[in-house]
Amino acid sequence: MDISYRWLQSLVPGLDLPPEALAERLAMCGAPADAVIALGEPLRDIRIARVIEARRHPNADRLSLCRVDAGTGELLNVVCGAPNVRGGATYPFAPAGATLPGGMVIKRAKIRGEESNGMLCSARELGLGRDHEGILELHGDFTPGDSFIEAVGLDDWRFVLDITANRPDLLSHIGVAREIAPAGDAGVVLPPVAATGDGRAQALAQFRAARVHRVSDAGEAEGIRISIEDAEKCPRYIGVVIRGVTVGPAPEWLATRLRAIGQRPINNIVDATNFVLHELGQPLHAFDLARLRGSEIRVRRAAPGESMVTLDGEKRDLSPDMLVIADAERPVAVAGVMGGQESEVADDTRDVLLECALFDPRSIRRTRRALGLSTDASYRYERGVDPEGMERAARRAVELILATAGGRAEPVLLDVNPRPFEAPVAPLRPARAQHVLGVALGADLLVSLLQPLGFRALAADGDALRFRVPGWRAYDVTREADLIEEVARRYGYDRFPEELRPFRPSAVPDHPVAILEDRLRSLLVGRGLLESRTMGLASEAEGDVALTNPLSSAESRLRRALLPGLVHRVEYNLARGNRDVRLFEIGTVFAPGEPGAQPLEETWLALAFTGARHAPHWSAAPEPYDIWDLKGLLADLVALLYPAAGVLEPGTHDPLLVPALGFHVPADDGSAWVAQGGQVAPGGVDAPAWAGPIWGMELRLAGAELAPGARGYRVVPTQPAIEWDLALLIADAVPAARVEALIVDAAGASLERVAPFDLYRGPGIAEGTRSIAYRLRFRAPDRTLTDAEVERAVERVLRRLKEELGVERR
Amino acid sequence: MDLIQELETLEREGREAVGTVRDADALEALRVRLLGRKEGRLTAILRQLAQLPPEQKPVIGAAANRVKDALTELLETRAAELEAESGGAAAGLDLTLPGRTAWRGARHPVTLVVDEITAVFRSLGFTRARGPEAETDWYNFVSLNTPLDHPAADAADTFYLSPGVLLRSHTSPVQIRTMQAFQPPIRVLIPGMVYRRDPFDASHAPGFEQIEGLAVDEGITFADLKATLAEFARRLFGPAAKVRFRPSFFPFTEPSAEVDVTCFLCGAKGCSACKGTGWMEIMGAGMVDPAVFEAVGYDPERWTGWAFGMGPGRIALLRYGIPDIRLLYESDTRFLQQFA
Numbered sequence A: 001m002d003i004s005y006r007w008l009q010s011l012v013p014g015l016d017l018p019p020e021a022l023a024e025r026l027a028m029c030g031a032p033a034d035a036v037i038a039l040g041e042p043l044r045d046i047r048i049a050r051v052i053e054a055r056r057h058p059n060a061d062r063l064s065l066c067r068v069d070a071g072t073g074e075l076l077n078v079v080c081g082a083p084n085v086r087g088g089a090t091y092p093f094a095p096a097g098a099t100l101p102g103g104m105v106i107k108r109a110k111i112r113g114e115e116s117n118g119m120l121c122s123a124r125e126l127g128l129g130r131d132h133e134g135i136l137e138l139h140g141d142f143t144p145g146d147s148f149i150e151a152v153g154l155d156d157w158r159f160v161l162d163i164t165a166n167r168p169d170l171l172s173h174i175g176v177a178r179e180i181a182p183a184g185d186a187g188v189v190l191p192p193v194a195a196t197g198d199g200r201a202q203a204l205a206q207f208r209a210a211r212v213h214r215v216s217d218a219g220e221a222e223g224i225r226i227s228i229e230d231a232e233k234c235p236r237y238i239g240v241v242i243r244g245v246t247v248g249p250a251p252e253w254l255a256t257r258l259r260a261i262g263q264r265p266i267n268n269i270v271d272a273t274n275f276v277l278h279e280l281g282q283p284l285h286a287f288d289l290a291r292l293r294g295s296e297i298r299v300r301r302a303a304p305g306e307s308m309v310t311l312d313g314e315k316r317d318l319s320p321d322m323l324v325i326a327d328a329e330r331p332v333a334v335a336g337v338m339g340g341q342e343s344e345v346a347d348d349t350r351d352v353l354l355e356c357a358l359f360d361p362r363s364i365r366r367t368r369r370a371l372g373l374s375t376d377a378s379y380r381y382e383r384g385v386d387p388e389g390m391e392r393a394a395r396r397a398v399e400l401i402l403a404t405a406g407g408r409a410e411p412v413l414l415d416v417n418p419r420p421f422e423a424p425v426a427p428l429r430p431a432r433a434q435h436v437l438g439v440a441l442g443a444d445l446l447v448s449l450l451q452p453l454g455f456r457a458l459a460a461d462g463d464a465l466r467f468r469v470p471g472w473r474a475y476d477v478t479r480e481a482d483l484i485e486e487v488a489r490r491y492g493y494d495r496f497p498e499e500l501r502p503f504r505p506s507a508v509p510d511h512p513v514a515i516l517e518d519r520l521r522s523l524l525v526g527r528g529l530l531e532s533r534t535m536g537l538a539s540e541a542e543g544d545v546a547l548t549n550p551l552s553s554a555e556s557r558l559r560r561a562l563l564p565g566l567v568h569r570v571e572y573n574l575a576r577g578n579r580d581v582r583l584f585e586i587g588t589v590f591a592p593g594e595p596g597a598q599p600l601e602e603t604w605l606a607l608a609f610t611g612a613r614h615a616p617h618w619s620a621a622p623e624p625y626d627i628w629d630l631k632g633l634l635a636d637l638v639a640l641l642y643p644a645a646g647v648l649e650p651g652t653h654d655p656l657l658v659p660a661l662g663f664h665v666p667a668d669d670g671s672a673w674v675a676q677g678g679q680v681a682p683g684g685v686d687a688p689a690w691a692g693p694i695w696g697m698e699l700r701l702a703g704a705e706l707a708p709g710a711r712g713y714r715v716v717p718t719q720p721a722i723e724w725d726l727a728l729l730i731a732d733a734v735p736a737a738r739v740e741a742l743i744v745d746a747a748g749a750s751l752e753r754v755a756p757f758d759l760y761r762g763p764g765i766a767e768g769t770r771s772i773a774y775r776l777r778f779r780a781p782d783r784t785l786t787d788a789e790v791e792r793a794v795e796r797v798l799r800r801l802k803e804e805l806g807v808e809r810r
Numbered sequence B: 001m002d003l004i005q006e007l008e009t010l011e012r013e014g015r016e017a018v019g020t021v022r023d024a025d026a027l028e029a030l031r032v033r034l035l036g037r038k039e040g041r042l043t044a045i046l047r048q049l050a051q052l053p054p055e056q057k058p059v060i061g062a063a064a065n066r067v068k069d070a071l072t073e074l075l076e077t078r079a080a081e082l083e084a085e086s087g088g089a090a091a092g093l094d095l096t097l098p099g100r101t102a103w104r105g106a107r108h109p110v111t112l113v114v115d116e117i118t119a120v121f122r123s124l125g126f127t128r129a130r131g132p133e134a135e136t137d138w139y140n141f142v143s144l145n146t147p148l149d150h151p152a153a154d155a156a157d158t159f160y161l162s163p164g165v166l167l168r169s170h171t172s173p174v175q176i177r178t179m180q181a182f183q184p185p186i187r188v189l190i191p192g193m194v195y196r197r198d199p200f201d202a203s204h205a206p207g208f209e210q211i212e213g214l215a216v217d218e219g220i221t222f223a224d225l226k227a228t229l230a231e232f233a234r235r236l237f238g239p240a241a242k243v244r245f246r247p248s249f250f251p252f253t254e255p256s257a258e259v260d261v262t263c264f265l266c267g268a269k270g271c272s273a274c275k276g277t278g279w280m281e282i283m284g285a286g287m288v289d290p291a292v293f294e295a296v297g298y299d300p301e302r303w304t305g306w307a308f309g310m311g312p313g314r315i316a317l318l319r320y321g322i323p324d325i326r327l328l329y330e331s332d333t334r335f336l337q338q339f340a
């Protein structure tokens, strides 16, 4: 919402806050300014100057040599090229050193041998118009040397206010004026419309005596008939007829006001309605009466298949749930959104029907959305227009039209009002206000805080004060809670104390996944991984749940898995020459749910890494990550999240991974896995030639052990252990895991640990066979084992290895 | 018995001298002076042994051996120390070369901010709650006092999955779910992803992190909200930080406020980040609207509460001086590593 400082001043006599202070004040009222634009700023160097004498340049026919009074105490020589310069006239003047709006700096110069100390300016040079016929002669009482912007009223500031959806009243100058006037609503005064010329002053005086003809559904006055066929969507419609207007440019003062808030002046009729819209917040529309068929206005729903061309030249297809303003034959406006082209006011318009209506916010909103057409009017109707300000707005618009376009208004306002406004009455218990706000505010104080905002105190109901809500707040203030907010706002948020009081701790336990996420992040960061965050949005190929209104096809689905997105992040890094990439992400994945219901969601953890296993060091060549890094990390995470899961099963079934170079942990809920990992299939990765394999894994946190498991104490051994190394020749067809399992089984209870510590393949070992060396550690909890006992156990192991697996000692 | 005294003196002086030696050459010189076979002081003492009566010889001899052993050990220990002190160079190592390090991991900058916020509110009695990212419009809007035809529920700003099912546009639905599942006192912190239909640019992302707080109990007031957020600001941004509440509008709180904190980049003097105002808008807050309590079946006459919400991503951008929100989601390791 754009607000002009000068316009505001015209409504609040005595408003003298500097613009910056006003912006601050507005922010504390709930209407912060996104920007405060000093409109005269580009013209700050321009002064008023009077040409005392202008004569022909001695060396150039088309130039004049002027003696100029620019208020400096001496007359300046100025060379001027404009044909209209004359002695005795007043012009805007850019002295030497001044900067023009375009950024050009005026310099003292010699022009054809004569000194020139500045420039007399045209409207175009000042950015004020296209007129390049000559310099801008100023008519009126001006003092040389004065600031040009102040002298002509361009010293204004535009406040670009950020108005929240609950405050449609602030979408007008009067609404903002009410907030900032010291006395509130009572301190706001509408400057009367003045007319020059006897005929206009007389027409104005006559109209001020016009009466209101109020009817419920339909009525006729002065040759126009108005009917409302849908009272719910249109509770009220005021029409006034003005005859004999002359369409032309609006006077400078009105055009200046509109320009100050960024509006383009169009003509006196449209500008008058636009002025009232921004002054009072009431949208208005002027129809060319001659173009309304049947001299009739019907407020009705659009008929099936009906269409019309709106002011912007677009053909609009209407549907029966849209409200239109129609004449006897066809729609002439989309109600509350935009007027029609055919009935618009044109240069030859003589008679005008002024519409001042009220529409249901929901209906306007639906129509606006359906048509994809948002206007100043629809924006305000959607949020709520003051039902009590309509007559005043209609009268003010008519007065402005009479004053600026002449003509004569019919002496009747036809007010069709099937649903008269009933002001809400809201209670306010002082004790409740204290209960919510935490400060004690007496009844008198409450009344004095609310009264200036237009809330009228009615007779109290027991402990509860009662307030009549003004029309301009009727949309958002209906309940006690709403009044309490107004009280707090008016009292001043900054006056509330900031002292912490005792509180009761939360009865809600920490969410277990939140705890788990913390532990995983600590663990993975400790392992040298960088946390990645991506969004849940994915392409069609990578998601099964579709958005109905995506921004792009690359973000048209919700991701089904985390790893693909993380691999894209690895690709992104490789493309930028980052060779060592170690990423993890904890995030949400989605699967289709029941039709029409929410999709299924799970929190997953994913890792993707590539490049060197260790940070570079001069002592050794970098080694790339391999499958054992992947398996070890995956096993650690599985042990943490799924302690009961046992070993990782070789192989994966995910097309993203190389099937033979990965592992998975089966799920018991019917899904393929609870954890999987392996080499990311190179075919699906966009990586430079130098890049090594990318390793990836995903783990579901949904079924994971959410709390750290009970960690029991086991006796720390006191007896010595005996270690025994066995180098075994194992055929490639025999998996190491079977060998190890058999060792455990055959060695007996005293075997504490068995682990491979070397693998050899090559000369001395038969083809198709490898040598794996295992270290066995034996210990009895209660006594010292003898070598003989261990030897017997090892013999058992070797015997069974040979018998059952064909494995021999090397 | 003079010899015994001489031996004791030798041991004492030798012990003192060893401690003052600074290099191997001096140590060798000291060794020769003390224990040298020809000129050493011990040798000099032992030479007098011949003149002693036979019965004294074993006693003095044993004492001399003990002193010799003690001094020898002292000299060897000191030699080892000196060796260690100069050892590297001696072994040909250039100790100015860098040492072996491990890869350094890092939490995401947004996580860092979430963690900090969580730590502050934890100490103020809050626990963490979570909820689904795909929600129904009832949870996302209606229960939060936002009718579906209200401008605040504009579909243009929300991703839909099917009629009535959407990606949550704020974490506030978790307020509703928490109140449905628990009875007060409630003090929960709700971090999570939210989605809005904003094209991805330098200052907008279609999905981003939000963190929200909710407190519900008997007798909780607007003044408590202000006090709590002021305390939060001091803990997060430093003891000099102040908050400013400005009236605002959220359908699910009333009174509502935008909460500004004194600019932590310029110390409230005014800079480009705070548009010269000295204040930074960091969150929205307000008292839970009675209509929200009614939606979850709480008695609004009995319970009061407040809620607040902020964007840790935005705070991360400001705090770390990150100019473009897209950096948060690109996962460039050169970016992420800066937070190690």
Ligand SMILES: [Zn+2]
Binding pocket: B263, B264, B265, B266, B267, B268, B269, B270, B271, B272, B273, B274, B275, B276, B278, B279
């Ligand atoms: Zn600043």
